[in-house]
Amino acid sequence: xxxxxxxxxxxxxxxxxxxxxxxxxxxxxxxxxxxxxxxxxxxxxxxxxxxxxxxxxxxxxxxxxxxxxxxxxxxxxxxxxxxxxxxxxxxxxxxxxxxxxxxxxxxxxxxxxxxxxxxxxxxxxxxxxxxxxxxxxxxxx
Numbered sequence: 001x002x003x004x005x006x007x008x009x010x011x012x013x014x015x016x017x018x019x020x021x022x023x024x025x026x027x028x029x030x031x032x033x034x035x036x037x038x039x040x041x042x043x044x045x046x047x048x049x050x051x052x053x054x055x056x057x058x059x060x061x062x063x064x065x066x067x068x069x070x071x072x073x074x075x076x077x078x079x080x081x082x083x084x085x086x087x088x089x090x091x092x093x094x095x096x097x098x099x100x101x102x103x104x105x106x107x108x109x110x111x112x113x114x115x116x117x118x119x120x121x122x123x124x125x126x127x128x129x130x131x132x133x134x135x136x137x138x139x140x141x
Contacts, residue, residue, distance in 0.1 A: 029095070033095050037090045042090075053083070055069065055087065056083060058081045058082065058083060059079060063077075069083075069084070
């Protein structure tokens with residue numbers, strides 16, 4: 001029973017839960033970026049380059065002619081899928097840039113918190129008493 005208790009404490013620790021949530025959010029964000037690249041960005045780029053479909057850019061490593069990567073794979077022919085690689089690189093660049101902006105924003109907020117001066121400590125009772133004595137002596141003089 002001790003092992004299960006330790007595991008429960010480990011799994012329910014705040015950092016582990018935060019990390020798990022971050023991983024799930026990152027996976028979902030990655031799917032969004034992949035869709036953005038494959039379904040929104042690459043079609044107009046392909047159109048501008050003469051109706052090129054990047055997902056079907058490949059080098060055939062076997063015999064025959066195939067209209068798409070899927071047809072070549074179905075036939076069992078090896079291919080180098082450089083179009084899919086280009087899409088993946090663009091995915092990575094977008095995700096890396098967004099993460100960079102996110103980390104930069106967090107660091108900026110941390111610097112602002114650090115730059116905010118702490119309130120000066122309240123004077124001790126002894127300092128207050130000495131200040132009152134000083135003020136009274138000034139009035140008498």
